Amino acid sequence: MPADYVRAKKAAQKLIADYKIKTAPIDPEAIAEAEGIEVVYVKFNGPIADQVAGFSEPKNGRIIVNADLPSNRKTFTIAHELGHHKLHAAYLDDEGSYRVFPRFNSYDGPKPSEEQEADAFAAELLVPLEMLRKYVDFATPTELAGMFLVSREVVMNRMKWL
Secondary structure (H helix, E strand, O other): OOOOHHHHHHHHHHHHHHOOOOOOOOOHHHHHHHOOOEEEEEOOOOOHHHHOOEEEEHHHOEEEEEOOOOHHHHHHHHHHHHHHHHHOHHHHHOOOOOOOOOOOOOOOOOOOHHHHHHHHHHHHHHOOHHHHHHHOOOOOHHHHHHHHOOOHHHHHHHHOOO
């Protein structure tokens, strides 16, 4: 099934509206916890430490985040996993479907639609186009990344949609 980017965008916009968020940076950890989802930082051992940014434990109501990631990557990971909780409850609960993917996006075949939607949700939640539009004419992508607490790549991707 193709990714439903409109649904992902609307779900992120609903959270922004529900929590009356008007300015950047947006704190996905605070939103997750307000939604009853605990965010836990874990130091992974061995090769997994370099491969996994985080994952969801829906039965425990938790998002697990690699504690060794840079802060902007932790922020995106939390937002991505929050997207799964808001968009993909059935996917998360299906132990045959849900897998923890490596953070370097090395998939066998195309990226699953659930992962594309969670990425779109995270991007919209962290860098809403309406907020970005206010600053894009007088701030550089690097400055915007600092303002929104995301990577420069996330800002550049979002700017394509303006």
